[in-house]
Amino acid sequence: MKRMIVKVNWIAAIGVFLFLVSSASAEETLPFKNQMEKISYGIGVGVARDFKLRGVAIDADAFLKGLKDELSGLKLLMTEQELVSTMNAYERELKLKQEQDEKIAVEENRKNGEAFLAENARKEGIVTLPSGLQYKVLKAGDGKKPTDADEVLINYRGTLINGTEFDSSDNSEQPAVFKIKEVIPGLREALKLMPSGSVWQIFIPSQLGYGDRRVHEVGPNSVLIFDVEFLSVVKKVDSEETPQSKASNGIGKQSQPSGPQTSTDILSNPGKPK
Numbered sequence: 001m002k003r004m005i006v007k008v009n010w011i012a013a014i015g016v017f018l019f020l021v022s023s024a025s026a027e028e029t030l031p032f033k034n035q036m037e038k039i040s041y042g043i044g045v046g047v048a049r050d051f052k053l054r055g056v057a058i059d060a061d062a063f064l065k066g067l068k069d070e071l072s073g074l075k076l077l078m079t080e081q082e083l084v085s086t087m088n089a090y091e092r093e094l095k096l097k098q099e100q101d102e103k104i105a106v107e108e109n110r111k112n113g114e115a116f117l118a119e120n121a122r123k124e125g126i127v128t129l130p131s132g133l134q135y136k137v138l139k140a141g142d143g144k145k146p147t148d149a150d151e152v153l154i155n156y157r158g159t160l161i162n163g164t165e166f167d168s169s170d171n172s173e174q175p176a177v178f179k180i181k182e183v184i185p186g187l188r189e190a191l192k193l194m195p196s197g198s199v200w201q202i203f204i205p206s207q208l209g210y211g212d213r214r215v216h217e218v219g220p221n222s223v224l225i226f227d228v229e230f231l232s233v234v235k236k237v238d239s240e241e242t243p244q245s246k247a248s249n250g251i252g253k254q255s256q257p258s259g260p261q262t263s264t265d266i267l268s269n270p271g272k273p274k
Contacts (some may be wrong), residue, residue: 055098102220106212113206116161116223132187134203138227141197146233148181152191155229166217174230184209187226190253194230201268202226 051058069076119153121128125136139222146152153175158167164259169176171183180188204224206212212220 009140049067054094055101055193056094104215105214106220107217109223113159113221113223117203117205126203129189131186131189131208132205133208134190135190135193136201137198138201139197139199139229141195141199141230143196143198143230144233145193145195146180146191148188148192149236150180151177151234151236152180153177153234154191155231158229159225159227160218161223161225164217177234184224186224187228190226191228191230194228196230199202199227199229202228 032041051057066076066240076083117132117134120126120134123136126134127136128134142229155169155175156167157165157170159165180191183191184204186204187202189208190202190204192202202225206221206223209222209224210218210220214220218224
């Protein structure tokens, strides 16, 4: 077992903090004495968020004590063998709890999703397709409809049925570009029916999204709701990847300093190897 007992994605933690800092107003800036204090605080925030996301419960005082002792080179209160034994046992316990919670979420999300779609189908303006996909036309367009061979330019916002936003092109303050053939099946089916210039609200059952897999903030068997403004067909996709398509990133992460954002993992077809 590596010396880093609790596995933490430090780069992701720093990235979370940098995003928060970039979106905060000047009035919200804390009075740090120097850049190192800000970076250190940001790492702390990122680690805490990571723990919360993973369901890791800790005693903050003991955590800080262990952190300070290790960084300062003081004698640790536990032997290396005790550290390894304790953390191995805790990781097994945590994994078991996560597996149990996931099983519960799979069934609850399935029932809630089915009930939501059944009720939604009865609402005015909702179109239900044989696949189970639902959509509502908010604005009719009269442009070209894309095919599997196209790249498209869209603005979008993805939410769960409880209103939680899991992705949005607004995170980059510019439209997103991605290949039709590489997005999740439900979104691909809907986009191929949309003339450019359209604005639709799309309701994707879990079997056309991520099924019983958990992807980032999207739990297993989750119904996905996308508000999509289809701006234009960008171009036909070549047999070789374009520089844009090679730059696929995590949720909301802008790949280049300028130009439209590329497709994100949250939209990617789960059946396509990454």
